Amino acid sequence: MKRLALTPIQAFFLLVAAMGVLVLAVEASGNGYFQTFTALMLVNVMLAVSLTMTNGFTGMFSLGHPAFMTMGAYVAVLFTYPVGRKGFAMPALPEVIAQIHLPLPVAALVGGLFAALMGWLIGRLVVHLQTHYLAVATLGLIIVVQTFALNLDGFTRGGRGLTGIPREATLALIGVSTVLVIVLCWRIKHASLGRAMLAVRENExxxxxxxIDAFRLKITAFVLGAGIAGFCGALLPHVVSVMSPKSFGLILAFNLIAIIVVGGQGSILGAVIAAVFISLGSESLRMVEESTGVYGVTQVIVAVALISFLLVRPKGLFGLKEPFIRTS
Amino acid sequence: MSQLHVRKLSKMFGGVQALSDVDFSVEKGDLVGLIGPNGAGKTTAFNVVTGVMAATSGGVEFEGTDVTHFSPERRARLGMTRTFQNIRLFDDMTVRQNVMAGAHARAGRSLLHCVFGLPGHRAAEQRIRDIADRMLERTGLTELATRNASELSYGDRRRVEIARALAGAPTLLLLDEPAAGMTDTEKGRLSKLVSSLNEDGLTIVLVEHNVRMIAALCKRLVVLNKGELLTSGAVDEVLRMPEVKTVYLGRRRTEVV
Structure with missing residues (x-):
């Protein structure tokens, strides 16, 4: 039997078709629960794919995604929150911005660009740190950003959080974004730029x-990851309509690491598959939790999955490879 | 003007003087053997020359530029590439990908070109692939191109390292014990490769223990002992010097005794 092997072009059309069917089917179902779940799952896919680029391609160990998501989210919400309610919810907002209302795709790009800029500033300081030092530094970054969000209550309403954020993140927007993020990371991986990043990962x-300018490549990967994380962070409050400083924290950082370890650090398809399965798994477990009243099982099982993979198959499902797709 | 000029180069590791005031030069087109007993400082000399380690004092001049404080990548882009004594291949990548990575610095590095497939991107990628395929052919690795680097034999891995170093279009190639662990047949092929590269005008410095190979291959020798320069000069002259025999072949003489 011949092994299934698509060309990258065929794989691209398959991805577009699958995404189209998924989005249309879920939209047509009219079921709000399915719609929200699918949106969250696709955002997880984007986050995982971008983290497998930042960490998997270059060998860095950044936990910073939630920090950049928080930045992206709050910046985007500044532009999408109903103008009439900004004066009440965000009293510190300068009048100029308070008058502006941007459509979500634009606001999310602004949020992503802001996170990328911050990623560049922070990355210049931290990417030279090796392995766990970078992990600790980016862990600290999550806390720092959360503290800022908590205390800049003139913009964020602090710990009370922002409610009534317009649910403008349509499945179509998220589906298209997901395809673009996958294509972006795929193109980088299979170009000279990606090979150079992988070379840095293997032996700097x-x-x-x-x-090969290792520092520059790490910065590139870190900034791109931060930008995509910021963009994803900007979308999420527009799915669930609320945002608080604690929305994206340590548990999310841990879950994302678990996803890319299971998928194989550096494998884009691995990250996609692992993100889908872990999203599905933790959602069904959440229902079990609610019906049995035993809360926290999900987190335990994700952690156990991570540890088992590290013990039995440390390279994850696919290692660096992209299964089913022919690459040179 | 020499292509590589090392002056008063010293390297301390804590209290250990690995190199002290070493001077030597390499002329364009030369094929120089860097020899000396274990612990003489040969690999340290390579590391300081290529920027893997910073010099404690002294300097390195490459093609008229003082590169003493340059990063390894900057020196490599000026045309100085190397292999490692303990092979450092990218084991998760194929042989061709290893060599293509070696050519990365020669491509346009624009992120935007790559992401949006702007004009020139495809051509640059093809150029890198062509360079890699030429280097694979040159080093006799074409048939192994799609194999994972980790699957190869020791000798083949050494050749992949050379191909990868060549892909960066060096004008000076530093080979750190390229024949270590090779079979005699592989050593013969390596010698042929090295001398043909040199005939094409590439300057080569190699660290090697095998005296027969050095005598047959090199034009000049630089001899280190305990971190100091013992002597340098034409191969037959240097190998005839009694002090060289004592330090470098000393072990063998005691064996005879």
Missing amino acids: MAARCFG
């Missing part, structure tokens, strides 16, 4: 010895 000093 050897890579530098034939002219």
Whole structure:
């Protein structure tokens, strides 16, 4: 039997078709629960794919995604919150911005760009840190950003959180974004840029010895990851209509790491598959939790899955590889 | 003007003087053997010359530029690439990908080109692939191109490292014990490759223990002992010097005794 192997172009059309069917079917179902779940799952896919680029391609160990999501989310909400209620909810907002209302796709891009800019500023300081030092630094970043969000209550309403954020994140918007993020990361991985990043991951000093600027590539991967995280963070409050400083925190950072470890650090398809399965799994477990009253089972099971993979199959499902797709 | 000029180069590791005031030069088109007993400082010299380690004092000049404080990547882009004594391949990548990564610095590095497939991107990618395929052919690795680097034999892995170093279009190639762990047949092929590269005008410096190979291959020798320069000069002259025999071949003489 011949092994299934699509060309990248065929895989792209398959992805577009699958996404189209999923979005249309879920929209047509008219079921709000399915719609929200699908939206959250697709955002998880984007987050996982971008983290597998930042961490998996270059060998860095950043936990910073939730920090950049928080930044992106609050910046985007500044532009999408109903103008009439901004004076009440965000009294510190300058009049100029208070008058502006942007459609979500634009606001989310602004949020993503802001997160990317912050990623560049922070990345210049931290990406030279090796492995767990970077993990600790980015862990700290999550806390710092949450504290800022909590205390900048003139913009964020602090711990009370913002409610009534317009549910403008349509499934179509999220579906298209997901395809774009996957294509972006795929193109990078299979270009010279991606090979150079992988070289840095495999052996940084050897890579530098034939002219690869490791620092620059790490910054590139970190900033792109931060930008995509910021964009995803901007979409989420427009799915669930609320946002608080604690929305994106340590547990999310941990879950994302679990997803990319299970998928295989550096495998885009692995990240997609793992994100879908872990989203489905934790959602069904959540229902079990609610019916049995035993809360926290989901987190335990995700953690156990992570530990089992690290013990039995440390390279995850696919390692660096992209299964089912022919690559040179 | 020499292509590589090392002056008064010293390297301390804590209290250990790994190199002290070493001077030597390499002329364009030369094929120089860097020899000396274990612990003489040969690999340290390579590391300091290529920027893997910072010099404690002294300097390195490459093609008229003082590169003493340059990063390894900057030196590599000026045309200085190397292999490693303990092979450092990218094991999760195929042989071709390893060599293509070696050519990365020669491509346009624009992120936007890559993401949006702007004009020139495809051509640049094809150029890198062509460079890699030429280097694979040159080093006799074409048939192994799609294999994972980790699956290869020791000797083949050494050759992949050379192909990868060549892909960066160096004008000076530093080979750290390229024949270590090779079979005699592989050593013969390696010698042929090295001398043909040199005939094409590439300057080569190699660290090697095998005296027969060095005598057959190199034009000049630089001898280190305990971190100091013992002597340098034409191969037959240097190998005839009694002090070289004592330090470098000393072990063998005691064996005879």
